[in-house]
Amino acid sequence: MNILPVPRITIIGLGLLGGSFGLALRQAHVVREVVGLDVSQDILDRALERGIIDRGTIDVETAFHETDLVVLAMPVSTIIEVLPDLVRHLSKRTLLFDLGSTKGDISRTVDRLPEHIRYVGGHPMSGTEHAGVDAAQATLFSGTTFALVPHPPADDEGMVLLTDLIRRIGANPTVIPADRHDRIVAMTSHVPYLISSTLVRIADEAAQTDPRLWDFAASGFRDTSRVAASNVRVMADTCLTNRTHILAGIKQAQSELNKLTQWINNGDQQTLEQALEQAKTVRTRVFGERGRNVSTKKVSFQGERGAFSEIAALEYFGDIAEPVPQPWFDDAFDAVEHGHCDYGMLPIENSLAGSIHVNYDLLLKHNLQIVGEIKLRIVHNLLVNKGVTFEDVRQVHSHPKALEQCVEYFRKHPDINAVTVLDTAGAAKMLKESGAKDTAVIASSRAASHYDLNTIDKSIEDNPQNYTRFLVLSAEPEPPHGERVKTTLVFSVAHVPGSLFKAMSVFALRDISILKIESRPLIGSPWEYLFYLDIDGKADNQVCQRALDHLQEFTTYFKLLGTYAEGRTVG
Numbered sequence: 001m002n003i004l005p006v007p008r009i010t011i012i013g014l015g016l017l018g019g020s021f022g023l024a025l026r027q028a029h030v031v032r033e034v035v036g037l038d039v040s041q042d043i044l045d046r047a048l049e050r051g052i053i054d055r056g057t058i059d060v061e062t063a064f065h066e067t068d069l070v071v072l073a074m075p076v077s078t079i080i081e082v083l084p085d086l087v088r089h090l091s092k093r094t095l096l097f098d099l100g101s102t103k104g105d106i107s108r109t110v111d112r113l114p115e116h117i118r119y120v121g122g123h124p125m126s127g128t129e130h131a132g133v134d135a136a137q138a139t140l141f142s143g144t145t146f147a148l149v150p151h152p153p154a155d156d157e158g159m160v161l162l163t164d165l166i167r168r169i170g171a172n173p174t175v176i177p178a179d180r181h182d183r184i185v186a187m188t189s190h191v192p193y194l195i196s197s198t199l200v201r202i203a204d205e206a207a208q209t210d211p212r213l214w215d216f217a218a219s220g221f222r223d224t225s226r227v228a229a230s231n232v233r234v235m236a237d238t239c240l241t242n243r244t245h246i247l248a249g250i251k252q253a254q255s256e257l258n259k260l261t262q263w264i265n266n267g268d269q270q271t272l273e274q275a276l277e278q279a280k281t282v283r284t285r286v287f288g289e290r291g292r293n294v295s296t297k298k299v300s301f302q303g304e305r306g307a308f309s310e311i312a313a314l315e316y317f318g319d320i321a322e323p324v325p326q327p328w329f330d331d332a333f334d335a336v337e338h339g340h341c342d343y344g345m346l347p348i349e350n351s352l353a354g355s356i357h358v359n360y361d362l363l364l365k366h367n368l369q370i371v372g373e374i375k376l377r378i379v380h381n382l383l384v385n386k387g388v389t390f391e392d393v394r395q396v397h398s399h400p401k402a403l404e405q406c407v408e409y410f411r412k413h414p415d416i417n418a419v420t421v422l423d424t425a426g427a428a429k430m431l432k433e434s435g436a437k438d439t440a441v442i443a444s445s446r447a448a449s450h451y452d453l454n455t456i457d458k459s460i461e462d463n464p465q466n467y468t469r470f471l472v473l474s475a476e477p478e479p480p481h482g483e484r485v486k487t488t489l490v491f492s493v494a495h496v497p498g499s500l501f502k503a504m505s506v507f508a509l510r511d512i513s514i515l516k517i518e519s520r521p522l523i524g525s526p527w528e529y530l531f532y533l534d535i536d537g538k539a540d541n542q543v544c545q546r547a548l549d550h551l552q553e554f555t556t557y558f559k560l561l562g563t564y565a566e567g568r569t570v571g
Contacts, residue, residue: 071099489562
């Protein structure tokens with residue numbers, strides 16, 4: 001199997017999951033070509049229009065030509081039905097991968113296929129009540145668990161590729177056997193769906209005699225019944241292909257309902273309260289005091305769990321934050337711009353390393369507003385797997401900037417080699433997964449906690465005055481609240497003598513402080529520049545507004561990026 005990017009991937013079925021998988025692959029740049037196979041030419045045309053696939057076909061031979069990975073994104077019963085015919089067209093090197101919601105029946109079908117067939121099962125723990133190609137979202141899998149189900153004998157090469165691929169699209173790959181997977185999802189997804197559907201049906205039956213019932217169906221009923229709006233064909237298929245575990249779950253639910261019936265009938269308030277309190281305690285422990293789906297705000301950030309950007313999000317938003325990791329900065333912006341996340345948390349400058357230029361460029365590329373900021377003290381810690389001592393360490397992995405900020409530490413320990421990786425938290429995650437006994441990583445204390453790593457040295461950075469300023473981004477502007485308000489803007493001027501001086505003088509004339517200036521090349525116009533300014537003041541107050549109006553007399557380009565309260569410093 002080729003290492004990423006994969007030359008060609010074929011997706012069969014371009015509904016919610018298949019379409020979202022294609023979008024995620026293409027936006028993460030982990031595949032050179034995505035081919036779509038579907039029975040409907042209209043669906044293929046729509047998928048091509050939305051950028052889900054590079055090309056589409058209704059012909060199996062064409063779709064499978066020189067493909068490296070075939071993704072089955074269909075109902076489980078359909079997968080089982082078509083598998084024997086499909087595999088006749090597969091080369092021995094092609095890896096077969098499915099996104100089916102149950103795994104047992106598929107695994108038993110694969111048992112009957114020729115021995116050379118390479119197969120790994122998959123199931124993303126994400127979705128919406130919407131279906132079809134138009135419901136596809138590039139960020140559908142962001143921050144979610146993505147089950148990987150190996151089929152014995154395990155295809156180690158295929159597992160490595162899929163683990164990397166899934167991680168690149170922002171999901172968290174989790175290896176699990178087929179039967180255990182089906183037992184878990186029966187309890188967490190399939191039985192809840194049936195209970196939700198039952199709730200709606202009995203309410204509708206009651207509404208036949210009392211039409212006012214729906215006037216009283218408020219947010220509690222809406223939240224409890226949401227999954228009843230899921231794709232009926234898919235859910236019915238799921239129930240029938242996981243019947244053993246679902247029937248066990250229904251039996252358990254019936255037993256609990258019988259207990260409730262008895263307690264209520266007997267007026268046993270104490271026992272009833274104990275049972276309800278137990279449920280409340282468990283839900284609070286798992287999802288937080290306010291619940292994950294009701295009051296939380298999804299906050300997009302680049303990196304893995306435990307990244308400093310995630311810490312910044314949690315510090316800024318508190319317990320309403322639901323951080324959503326993204327593989328690249330561009331993806332973090334996209335998630336907010338396309339409405340999949342409420343906010344983005346992006347680093348913009350470090351007190352030691354300076355500006356993060358890629359994010360200045362992305363501020364211009366994406367139509368988002370800066371609505372806040374926070375300054376976070378960056379503390380670098382040396383983390384290892386359980387049982388590893390400092391004497392065992394031969395190499396340290398981390399982001400290049402983190403390694404640069406710990407140069408003196410490496411000088412004191414010349415026998416330790418520094419190895420660069422994509423990000424600090426990603427290094428921690430890979431260390432945990434590898435189980436390496438000769439490797440350490442530089443990362444945050446949160447990463448240590450999240451990945452269950454030991455901290456063998458704290459605060460190893462050269463300079464304690466190490467802070468990163470993060471911007472909070474939103475699709476819409478928000479009124480700033482704070483004693484000091486800042487405004488960020490970007491502009492360009494004509495390439496003539498005195499033009500920049502004239503532009504900057506509009507602020508000096510009005511005693512407006514310029515807090516930061518950043519210049520970036522103007523793409524497409526060599527030796528011309530864009531100027532990013534942070535100024536002291538609110539854009540719509542009279543003095544600032546006059547300055548900005550005056551500025552535009554000298555500019556060839558002008559864009560207001562946001563007005564927001566000066567952020568607090570943490571740490």
